[in-house]
Amino acid sequence: MVFAPPARHLLRAKDLADGRYANPLGVDDLARAARLSRAHFSREFRRTFGESPHAYLLTRRLERAAALLRTTDHSVAEVCFSVGFQSVGSFTTTFTRVYGMSPTAYRAAFPPAADRALIPTCVLRAFGRPQHRTFREDNGSGRT
Amino acid sequence: MIKISTAQVWVNDQDEALAFYTKKLGFDVRSDVTVPELGNFRWLTVGPAEQPDIAIALMAIPGPPVMDAETAGQVRSLMSKGYSGTIFLTTDDCQASYEELRSRGVDFVDQPEERPYGIDSSFRDPSGNHIRLTEVREVAKV
Numbered sequence: 001m002v003f004a005p006p007a008r009h010l011l012r013a014k015d016l017a018d019g020r021y022a023n024p025l026g027v028d029d030l031a032r033a034a035r036l037s038r039a040h041f042s043r044e045f046r047r048t049f050g051e052s053p054h055a056y057l058l059t060r061r062l063e064r065a066a067a068l069l070r071t072t073d074h075s076v077a078e079v080c081f082s083v084g085f086q087s088v089g090s091f092t093t094t095f096t097r098v099y100g101m102s103p104t105a106y107r108a109a110f111p112p113a114a115d116r117a118l119i120p121t122c123v124l125r126a127f128g129r130p131q132h133r134t135f136r137e138d139n140g141s142g143r144t
Numbered sequence: 145m146i147k148i149s150t151a152q153v154w155v156n157d158q159d160e161a162l163a164f165y166t167k168k169l170g171f172d173v174r175s176d177v178t179v180p181e182l183g184n185f186r187w188l189t190v191g192p193a194e195q196p197d198i199a200i201a202l203m204a205i206p207g208p209p210v211m212d213a214e215t216a217g218q219v220r221s222l223m224s225k226g227y228s229g230t231i232f233l234t235t236d237d238c239q240a241s242y243e244e245l246r247s248r249g250v251d252f253v254d255q256p257e258e259r260p261y262g263i264d265s266s267f268r269d270p271s272g273n274h275i276r277l278t279e280v281r282e283v284a285k286v
Contacts, residue, residue, distance in 0.1 A: 005156075005224040008272050014226065015253040015268065048225060071260065121259050122230060122266065122276055 009034045010048050013041070017057045018125070021064060021084045027053050055132035061085060062098055063129040069107040076103045098130045150189060152201040153231065154223055156271045158188050161202040164269050165190040168248045174199045200231065223272050230274040238263040238279035245277075 013030040030053045031041035045053045064083040068074055074082070080091040080103075096102050101109065155161035165171045174189040185206075191199035205216050205223075222228045235241040238256045242265050246252065253274075254266040262281040268274055 005220055007221060007224040011224060011226045011268075011272050019253045019255070120232065120261070120276065120278070121254075121257075121264050122274070 006044070007048050009036070010041075010045050013045065013053065014049065014056065017053070017060050021057065021060050022082060023084060024086070025057065025084060027057070030057065051132060058094070059098070059129045059132050060125075062095060063125060065091070065095065065103070066099065066106060066110075066130075067124060067128060069103055070110045079103065098133055148198060150199045150201050151231075152203050153269075153273050154205050154219055154228060154271065155202045155269070155273070156205070156220070156223070158186055158202055158204050160270050162188060162190070165200070165202065168245065168250050169275075170244075170248075171200075226268070226272050226274055228273060230276060233275060233277045234280050235277055236279065238265055238277060241277055 013034040016030055016033045017025065027042065028038055030045075031038045034041050034045075036044065042053055045056070049056065061083045065079050065085075068079045068082065069076075072079075076092070077088050080088050085091040085094075092103060095106070099106055162173070162176070166173060170192075171190040172193050174191050176186070176188050178184055178186045186204065188202045189199040190202065205211065205219050207213065207216060211219070219228070242252065242256050245267070250267050252265055252267045254264065256263050256265040256279075259278075261278070263279040264276065265278070266274065266276045
């Protein structure tokens with residue numbers, strides 16, 4: 001049996017969010033992937049990666065949605081459901097809060113990155129994920 | 145002419161890594177040499193059969209005096225968090241390679257998906273190193 005540091009199990013949960021965000025997936029599922037109780041998992045995930053598993057999953061979905069808005073002509077509703085959001089209303093609200101503009105305005109503002117350079121998806125995904133912001137922190141300015 | 149010959153990744157356990165890179169990924173062993181006069185340092189490299197001049201060195205995280213215990217712990221921690229880098233592999237058929245690796249027990253993070261540059265998938269080695277497997281497509285210039 002090879003020694004694996006505890007973070008390796010937390011990485012499995014992070015990978016699950018990155019790979020299965022399109023499915024109805026929640027923090028409970030991520031905790032199961034790390035084989036930890038939910039409360040312990042959330043605490044350890046935050047300690048290791050600097051943000052809560054909820055925020056990570058949410059911003060992964062937003063990052064994927066933003067990518068689809070930039071690179072496809074799928075409708076906002078299609079984009080919303082294909083990245084795992086359950087309602088267009090909450091998707092639009094959350095997207096607007098985090099990106100500082102509506103999904104439609106975002107699509108108009110950013111032409112596809114692929115027009116400029118062939119950047120691997122893992123890079124786009126790592127660098128495109130937005131900083132999570134709560135309503136309390138929101139001061140109405142643009143992206144942070 | 146300068147060419148790439150070997151790139152190195154840290155691994156938690158060289159035997160575990162060797163089994164993964166040869167039995168699951170299908171790479172050849174290029175060298176597996178243990179050097180007693182270097183504190184039993186083990187130079188272990190693997191690579192794809194079709195690219196005999198390119199290898200990946202699977203390097204155990206050393207202890208003191210090569211690396212102090214604190215640094216070794218930091219390297220181990222970065223690796224297990226998935227932050228110690230990525231190996232980019234290509235294939236001429238991503239779906240076929242995906243099926244083949246999966247049948248050998250590779251647990252994929254990203255299943256093959258269409259991207260602007262081709263079909264892309266990813267998995268990790270047992271230490272947490274990120275490996276991407278991409279079928280690169282020629283992109284028509286606009």
